[in-house]
Amino acid sequence: MGAGAGPQPLFELPPELAIDTDVAQRVMVGFIRNQLRQAGFSRGLLGLSGGIDSALVAFLVAEAVGRESMLCVLMPYRTSSPESVDHARLVVDELGCASDLVEISEVVDGYYGRDGELGAGGAAAREASQLRRGNFMARARMCVLYDRSVLWGGLVVGTGNKTESLIGYSTVFGDSACAFNPIGDLYKSQVRQMAVAVGVPEEIIRKAPSADLWPGQTDEIEAGFTYPELDRLLFWMIDKRRTDEELLAMGFPAAAVARVKRLVAVSEFKRQVPPVAKLGPRTTGVDYLYPRRRPGSAR
Amino acid sequence: MQPLRIALAQLAPRLGVLDDNLATHRQTLAAARSGGAGLVVFPELGLTGYQLQDLAAEVAMRADDPRLLGLAADADGMSAIVSFVEEAADHRLFISAALLEDGEVRFIHRKLFLPTYGLFDERRFFAAGDRLRTVESRLGVRLGIGICEDFWHLAVPETLALDGAQILINVSSSPGRDLAAINEVGLGTAASWRTLMRTYAQLTTSFVVFCNRVGVDETISFWGGSEVISPSGEARFTAPLFDEGLHFVDVDLGDVRRERIGLPLLRDERPELHLRELRRILADRADMTIEAASEAPDEPEQP
Numbered sequence: 263m264g265a266g267a268g269p270q271p272l273f274e275l276p277p278e279l280a281i282d283t284d285v286a287q288r289v290m291v292g293f294i295r296n297q298l299r300q301a302g303f304s305r306g307l308l309g310l311s312g313g314i315d316s317a318l319v320a321f322l323v324a325e326a327v328g329r330e331s332m333l334c335v336l337m338p339y340r341t342s343s344p345e346s347v348d349h350a351r352l353v354v355d356e357l358g359c360a361s362d363l364v365e366i367s368e369v370v371d372g373y374y375g376r377d378g379e380l381g382a383g384g385a386a387a388r389e390a391s392q393l394r395r396g397n398f399m400a401r402a403r404m405c406v407l408y409d410r411s412v413l414w415g416g417l418v419v420g421t422g423n424k425t426e427s428l429i430g431y432s433t434v435f436g437d438s439a440c441a442f443n444p445i446g447d448l449y450k451s452q453v454r455q456m457a458v459a460v461g462v463p464e465e466i467i468r469k470a471p472s473a474d475l476w477p478g479q480t481d482e483i484e485a486g487f488t489y490p491e492l493d494r495l496l497f498w499m500i501d502k503r504r505t506d507e508e509l510l511a512m513g514f515p516a517a518a519v520a521r522v523k524r525l526v527a528v529s530e531f532k533r534q535v536p537p538v539a540k541l542g543p544r545t546t547g548v549d550y551l552y553p554r555r556r557p558g559s560a561r
Numbered sequence: 562m563q564p565l566r567i568a569l570a571q572l573a574p575r576l577g578v579l580d581d582n583l584a585t586h587r588q589t590l591a592a593a594r595s596g597g598a599g600l601v602v603f604p605e606l607g608l609t610g611y612q613l614q615d616l617a618a619e620v621a622m623r624a625d626d627p628r629l630l631g632l633a634a635d636a637d638g639m640s641a642i643v644s645f646v647e648e649a650a651d652h653r654l655f656i657s658a659a660l661l662e663d664g665e666v667r668f669i670h671r672k673l674f675l676p677t678y679g680l681f682d683e684r685r686f687f688a689a690g691d692r693l694r695t696v697e698s699r700l701g702v703r704l705g706i707g708i709c710e711d712f713w714h715l716a717v718p719e720t721l722a723l724d725g726a727q728i729l730i731n732v733s734s735s736p737g738r739d740l741a742a743i744n745e746v747g748l749g750t751a752a753s754w755r756t757l758m759r760t761y762a763q764l765t766t767s768f769v770v771f772c773n774r775v776g777v778d779e780t781i782s783f784w785g786g787s788e789v790i791s792p793s794g795e796a797r798f799t800a801p802l803f804d805e806g807l808h809f810v811d812v813d814l815g816d817v818r819r820e821r822i823g824l825p826l827l828r829d830e831r832p833e834l835h836l837r838e839l840r841r842i843l844a845d846r847a848d849m850t851i852e853a854a855s856e857a858p859d860e861p862e863q864p
Contacts, residue, residue, distance in 0.1 A: 281740040282747025288803050289737065289782045296777035300576075551614040553779050556577045 283459035294326035302560030305416030312346030396475030400436025417441035430529020563814035568598035573776025576610030604774035612778035621648035722765035737784035763794030792820035
């Protein structure tokens with residue numbers, strides 16, 4: 263299974279992570295169609311960042327519902343890399359779908375303040391860390407997307423991948439918020455493999471992944487791992503249930519195993535619905551267990 | 562020649578929408594009849610969808626439910642296997658498959674093995690069946706019916722063959738998973754099922770009919786790939802993965818005799834040896850004497 267065309271591979275694909283892209287595409291496209299149909303919708307929308315994850319989802323949604331039934335929302339902040347918007351436009355042009363540009367700078371600055379002026383968040387917000395601001399941006403984008411979803415009459419399609427979900431590299435109720443997620447069980451390396459298969463523009467596949475929450479930020483610098491290393495470790499640890507001892511024997515560094523285990527454990531709360539205190543005879547998620555979509559649940 | 566035309570109804574049931582699924586079954590039975598089918602096989606829980614959870618009780622039918630009898634009337638002149646949530650007289654819920662023949666419910670198999678691990682949670686919502694019998698069909702041969710996980714236990718196809726089945730039928734709602742590129746058809750689940758079904762056909766020298774659903778329930782995508790396998794273990798027909806469709810497959814039931822004469826595996830089975838060793842194993846496990854362990858339990862009643 264090659265990782266892209268030509269002599270120079272587009273990315274490094276650990277062999278054990280290679281998937282059958284035809285089958286995967288079939289499953290994900292069918293999943294998108296079904297989720298929308300069961301909910302009584304025919305349209306979808308997503309936040310398009312210019313990165314590979316949302317680009318892949320855009321291509322899949324386009325195949326599932328047709329370009330006329332999808333909307334891509336571009337939501338840059340004033341410090342976002344201009345390249346991000348360029349790359350997002352590349353996807354929109356390639357697919358020929360509707361798009362909306364909503365700058366979130368005023369929303370975010372309105373809370374944190376700007377140029378010495380206090381915002382709605384007061385003095386406590388002025389000195390906010392990059393992390394706090396980044397989380398706020400992710401949630402501002404969520405608010406915009408859900409608002410636009412009413413206008414568009416569609417469901418918000420999630421764009422988070424399995425790697426970032428497992429290590430908790432996502433903002434709870436921010437970028438992870440969605441009606442359903444077709445790529446949430448694909449590791450980043452598999453997202454890259456799929457992106458090549460569906461024809462995502464090469465410059466998007468080649469560039470270093472970044473949350474683009476502050477200038478110069480890249481996922482791999484922030485996490486301290488390359489994606490192929492991290493994906494392999496997560497795959498053997500979680501999907502293949504290898505113990506720590508077995509992982510060490512396979513050659514994974516002890517420090518990496520310990521760190522990733524901790525990241526996964528610490529972020530468990532982000533992957534689950536918040537628990538409800540059990541009081542009554544039947545409690546949602548505990549002993550009131552219905553499919554999310556059932557007769558009568560479509561709008 | 563003992564020709565039989567088998568119709569595989571590789572459908573995508575709508576979750577919890579019994580009326581729609583009944584209508585689809587009726588249309589499919591009509592199409593199977595015009596196609597000249599003698600045996601029509603529908604997938605596991607084709608009348609209700611799979612991922613029911615607490616909906617199971619709401620879509621359950623008694624074995625004498627008029628809707629089921631209506632389907633039996635629609636199937637008249639053919640043998641049809643349909644699957645639904647069965648509510649017993651004591652209100653236990655079973656995943657059941659009914660053989661419809663001559664306008665009546667001829668036979669019901671209740672799923673024996675309820676997977677409750679990994680992505681499965683069946684034992685939480687359903688009771689397990691407790692008998693395994695073949696049934697004489699209007700086709701002139703005995704049928705052995707299993708539901709999905711039933712065929713992940715060796716004793717099931719073996720027992721059905723020893724009980725006289727010449728056609729083993731498995732109706733499934735098998736969720737597709739493991740997309741590793743090294744898999745035979747790009748899907749680990751499909752590769753496993755194919756290996757199992759070919760092996761059972763060869764070892765029991767019987768036809769194996771596998772009908773698996775397609776479509777999506779919640780997070781799960783069902784992969785289809787329904788098959789008919791000859792008593793020599795060769796696939797006579799393989800349906801496409803993930804596509805809905807009604808597929809006709811012509812077989813010659815005379816192949817069972819030819820295979821069993823040439824390869825008399827079933828003749829050479831040693832059920833008495835198997836039973837003796839099973840009794841010993843059970844006694845060892847329970848730390849009992851063989852005599853105590855082999856006292857036959859009362860025949861379970863079908864309520």
